[in-house]
Amino acid sequence: MPELPEVETTRRGIEPHVKGQRVVAVVVRQPRLRWPVPVELMTQQMLGRLIEAVERRAKYLLLKIGDGYLILHLGMSGSLRLVAQDAPLGKHDHVDLCLQNGYILRLTDPRRFGSVLWQQGCAAEHALLARLGPEPLSDAFDGERLFRLSRNKRQAVKQFLMDGHTVVGVGNIYANEALFEAGIDPRRAAGRISRARYQRLAQIIKAVLLKAIEQGGTTLKDFVGGDGKPGYFQQQLQVYGRGGEHCYRCAAPLQQLKLGQRATVYCPRCQR
DNA sequence: CCCAAGACCTGGCGGC
DNA sequence: TGCCGCCAGGTCTTGG
Numbered sequence: 001m002p003e004l005p006e007v008e009t010t011r012r013g014i015e016p017h018v019k020g021q022r023v024v025a026v027v028v029r030q031p032r033l034r035w036p037v038p039v040e041l042m043t044q045q046m047l048g049r050l051i052e053a054v055e056r057r058a059k060y061l062l063l064k065i066g067d068g069y070l071i072l073h074l075g076m077s078g079s080l081r082l083v084a085q086d087a088p089l090g091k092h093d094h095v096d097l098c099l100q101n102g103y104i105l106r107l108t109d110p111r112r113f114g115s116v117l118w119q120q121g122c123a124a125e126h127a128l129l130a131r132l133g134p135e136p137l138s139d140a141f142d143g144e145r146l147f148r149l150s151r152n153k154r155q156a157v158k159q160f161l162m163d164g165h166t167v168v169g170v171g172n173i174y175a176n177e178a179l180f181e182a183g184i185d186p187r188r189a190a191g192r193i194s195r196a197r198y199q200r201l202a203q204i205i206k207a208v209l210l211k212a213i214e215q216g217g218t219t220l221k222d223f224v225g226g227d228g229k230p231g232y233f234q235q236q237l238q239v240y241g242r243g244g245e246h247c248y249r250c251a252a253p254l255q256q257l258k259l260g261q262r263a264t265v266y267c268p269r270c271q272r
Numbered sequence: 273c274c275c276a277a278g279a280c281c282t283g284g285c286g287g288c
Numbered sequence: 289t290g291c292c293g294c295c296a297g298g299t300c301t302t303g304g
Contacts, residue, residue: 003297034280034300059298076298077282092282111281113298128300155275164299171297240297260276263296278302285295 002074004136004169005209007059009216010080015054017082018105022050023065025098034075034115037095041118046070046097055123058132058168062123063097069123070097075113081106133167136209141167143199150190150198157193158186159260161205170205172262173240174212178205180239185271186264239265 002010023046031037046065053064061080063070072080082103095107095116107116119126134140149166150157160166161175170178179186182201184193193201238248240263243256247267256265 006297032281034298073298075281076296109281110283111296111298113281153274159275162298173297261278262298274304276302276304279300280298283296285293287292287294288290 002059002076002078003171003173003212004059005174005212005216007061007074008056008213010074011054011056011061014080014082014105017101017103018051018063018099019054020050020052021099021101021103023047023097024100025096027096027098028094028116029096030092030094030112033094033109033112034073035117037116038118042070042116045118045120051099057123057129058135058164059171060123060129064123068118068120069126071115071117071119071123071126071129072107073115075109075111075115077111078107078109078114081108131165133163133165136167136169136205141202141206143195143202146198146202147193147195150193153190155190156187156259157184157190158264160190162260162262167205169209173237174205174208176240176265177238178208180266180271181208183271185268186259186266188272239267241265 026043026046028037028039031039045068049066051063051065055062055064059073061072063072074080083106085102085104087104090108092110093106093108097105099105107114117126123129134145146166150160153160158175158179161170162172176186178201181204182197184197184201239254242254243265245254246252247254247270250267250269252267252269254265255268256263258264
């Protein structure tokens with residue numbers, strides 16, 4: 001589920017039901033996620049306190065509670081949904097925050113690459129967040145930054161884009177999509193792309209992510225009750241998942257290969 | 273410092 | 289049906 005648009009969609013979906021609510025119980029059924037879930041700390045810090053804000057940094061969701069933040073990451077397969085108290089329990093429902101309004105904020109994650117962490121004080125001070133690059137939709141991210149950071153880099157541009165020090169929130173799907181849109185070969189050395197092309201690429205990344213967030217917004221209702229799956233399924237993907245099929249722009253067969261262990265799809269005719 | 277590979281997990285799929 | 293290998297939206301850690 002989780003590329004940045006899905007995480008932002010989740011944030012927007014849960015916020016109205018969670019913000020201002022008191023945490024009346026914390027249930028951890030499986031503490032072995034990416035890092036051990038700090039059950040003691042969570043109980044001690046959260047029980048009886050209000051959830052004051054639901055924020056996001058990169059693909060982390062941040063719940064402001066009492067003197068700190070609960071930091072959630074959905075990994076590859078995680079989801080966070082509001083369910084009723086009598087909702088059936090699934091095999092991978094690892095963590096519940098029971099709220100005063102009777103709903104449960106439930107973290108489900110089959111692969112357990114997600115994480116639940118606690119940070120006292122400011123979330124940005126957590127070691128995992130402290131050194132992240134800028135948000136892709138902020139002014140701090142632009143073509144100039146891409147150009148500057150990429151000088152002398154021989155790394156493939158796709159991997160450069162997916163590095164959280166460059167910019168956060170560009171995952172495998174949107175890296176593929178943005179590079180197609182920009183007409184850039186994903187294998188091209190990051191240091192061998194012009195300033196002008198990076199300026200166009202940065203704008204495209206912003207546009208692609210924004211559009212995906214807008215589309216995610218159409219399924220917000222699915223976060224309460226029901227079992228809807230918000231996400232990019234509505235998105236018109238140009239290349240991701242289409243290896244071997246025809247390019248929508250020039251009809252040439254799309255190439256698929258691995259770059260840094262990740263599926264990479266591109267049009268050898270449109271992308272240079 | 274730079275970069276690629278390995279690590280962490282489960283489930284779904286196609287092939288035999 | 290059963291088993292096997294491969295694949296999957298992330299990202300931290302390790303090692304050359």
